[in-house]
Amino acid sequence: MILSPALPSQPALWPSVLAILAYFFAAAWPGRPQGGLVRRERPIWAALLVGWLAQAVAIVLDTVIIQDGAMGARFGFGSALSITSWLVVAVYAFESRRLGLPGVRRVLAVLAALTVALGWLFPGQVQSVQGATWAPLHWLLGFASYGLFGAALLHAVLWRHAEQQLRAPPSASGTLPLRARQGGQALGMPLLRLEALTLQFVWAGFVMLSLTLLLGFWFTTPWRWDHKSVFSVLSWVVFATLLVGRVRFGWRGRLAIRWLVAGSALLLLAYVGSRFVLEVILHRGSTT
Template identity: 55%
Template sequence: MLTASLGPSFLTLAAGGIALLAYALATLRSERALRALRWALAVGWVAHALALVLDTAGLGSGVEGARFGFAPALSATLWLVLAVYAIESRFVPLPGVQRWLAALGALAVALMLVFPGEMRAHADSPWMPLHWVLGIASYGLFGAAVLHAGLLSHAERQMRLRRGALPPTPLGMPLLRLEKLTFRFVAAGFVVLSAALVLGWWFADPWRWDHKTVFSILAWGVFAGLLAGRRALGWRGRKATRWLYTGAGLLLLAYAGSRFVIEVLLRRAASAGAAW
């Protein structure tokens, strides 16, 4: 059961404001202040998490239940990708990646504050919150896979430009290791997405063939094909990344895309019709 969308609470706005400021500082270029910029990113990440918890729980809104929508889903995805970055950056330096992720994190927080989603007063099943958590976790894992695939493609372009030389990758690790890490994220995301789909099918009452379901199953099929092609045919390079980007795009449309249409486009169309 959905209730009307409410604006974010003061606490959410405060945490989101701190995250935006810290992320903005982390996008600066400064070789002398790399440690300070890393601390700014860490503060932004913590404040981002606090804003997500406050907004999703609806604390301060005066309505019982959980709130979610396309912007919080994207925000949670970026937060998980930043968590992966935080772990990897302890082993290899990633200054260029840090600026891009900080900018994307700021954009995700801003979207969440502008489009906080809708309140869900009751879940269809006590297992549905786990279904939602697994779905967002799969978003984060595939987001990390897309990030690493982008770094891999960039390194391969550098290698071709240098006519076969082996430049260091953006992660400071060999290409084969980066490729292996990319597909580990794909495999983990596939397992988590499969569990989310099974829970959704098993506990949803009734099961609905809506846009979210169709796009999720299409994405699952693309990822299954990618893993099968990788294992049986040794897919790699452009062919593998195209499959990955296609599956990630379909998964993005499954929830974030469909909710964007419902929460923003259809609501604006209805408002315009009412005005006329």
């Protein structure tokens, strides 16, 4: 049977269940702004906060392992996705007071709930840190790069949505779309600001990914060109090309987003994809 999860972590069961229920509540609640004060969206923010905090507890209980008085870590594709969605939800919550976008909130909340379930069902294997002093930093930088590129993808979606709104044709009465009548404002902020935020997250993710690869190459003996390494380096090349194209040739719009999606897909295959194959399809553990 292909889908055969590892033994789930029982301590993380109830935080995971609470996070899933809270996220689904946040996705289902039909909140609407009323006169600039989002009264009906207060339950949404409460649910997102409860889900986010419960997910954090579940992540800690799933990934932090104490054996023989020593602290270790357990990672898998499920926990990687859960950590990524946790970081993206934090970024969304920080900025969405200005952006609104109930559709994005619903999709993001459902995805977060699904990743919480995957993180509990497929917690992965215990990772060896013996003789690997820099391994925890390597893992933290890697997950940070996942979260930052996830935030970049979120902003890219907002960027494209805002761009489409501003380019919408006039109505039958000849009235310009609301966003066009707001002096270039889209989704609560200037379109160029959304574009700048997207590239800022790409830059930050690229720095984290570069440090992750550098630490892995420098402190892993011997270095192995496995699937994870190959896809990670390929994603680094794609992101580097995007940033060079942005600085040197002014890439923007659809072209920049396509490069961002391509690099993110390769990065997803690097760790999440390889761990999924090892854990779920081949039923094999790994200490790398």
